[in-house]
Amino acid sequence: MVTEKSVEPFRGPIPESGSRHPLLPTPYRVVKRVVETDTVVTLFLEALEGGNLTFRPGQFNMLTAFGVGEIAVSISGDPLDGGPIRHTIASVGAVSHALCSLRVGSLVGVRGPFGNGWDLTGVTGMAGSATQDVVVVAGGVGLAPLRPAVLELLKMKEEGRGRVVVLIGSRSPDQVLFKEELDVWRTRGAHVEVTVDRADASWRGSVGVVTSLISSAPFDPHDAFSLVCGPEVMMRFTARALLDKGMHEDKIQLSLERNMQCGIGWCGHCQLGPYLLCRDGPVFPYGGRLAELLAKREL
């Protein structure tokens, strides 16, 4: 969990002699490319030299599209599978569009992993009951950084932990990420619900905002915690809906996005009040100062 602190200059590890400088990208090759929707692509990346990096659910890498630029992209793979690093990218700007357009065999620069990731200690019993329910709420491509957490939570559930509830909001049925995998999650015991903003009559699921799924979702709000990722407005509304349902604000984690550039707390571009999101986040508990900070227009 993050404790409040004033923004300080970089105080992370200074690169050791012979180790790679944290601002220097490592070359990776695209070994597989999956078109998830007409706006989202998943790239599978393998290091040209040495092994692939290890990461925790919710962490991100800085990806370089050579000749275009660098952006922060969450890791969407399974932390335990040891295979290529998986990034699910929405084409929303010049760099993300360039990354989404890469083909198998292309080179990508990778720095990371950065950030704190999701705090899953609540599930393992270290922060309360060992049977806590977990409510994962995703909006749009926000499901990508939640996927590693869901996979880890499902493994915990198989060991007898609490319920895993996954609530997904999407623009339309064709924009829902990892559609086939959602059925696998269901067969593994997760309660998965999808709602879309608009649909024709062929859609058998829900239509409406993702917060509308919270009231009837099967979890005990007094003994549950939540992981939320999506557009910031959606996260604010979701946090309030979870509070209304009775969940404590410290049990709600949000993954925030700002203009991350260095990834290691040097440049200050991703500052949110007293926090540098790349260093102190991107995952924060909604309790403490976060609700207030998110409501400040100047930030």
Add this chain to the structure above:
Amino acid sequence: MRDLPMDVLISRHPLLAGLPNDILLLLAGCARNVPFHAGTLLLSEGDTADTFYLIRRGRVGIEVHDPRRGRVVVETVGPGSVVGWSWLFPPYRWHFDARAIDEVGTIALDGACLRTKAEADPVVGYELMKRLSNVLLERLQATRVRLLDLYGDGKVS
């Protein structure tokens, strides 16, 4: 399982939960159990709006027919929700279709009956309007969020 009295049934719906027993008994006089098979219409655009549905189980799609796109689902509502507002205000005509997506269990409340009782007893009317306004507010806020079209736009070549 033996059927529960209607005042008990409606007291278990979130819209009416917590109302005093005398009001529940009064409203129960306007209520009846109505099930719908999947695919059938609860109400149809342009028809007289004379009923208000408390959803007990299943999901209902609020739809509009577009000549170009066919049936467009505007919103879905599930157990604990309500369907139908147009019985509240003249000219009492439905503005949308509402169709059962699954097997749906409802409690149908007669709109004219409710209006009469609300007019005759302002306490009942005020309680009903407070609760209905809260649901309308939630729907309005949810609709505003959807208008933001938060989930982005872009194309991958």
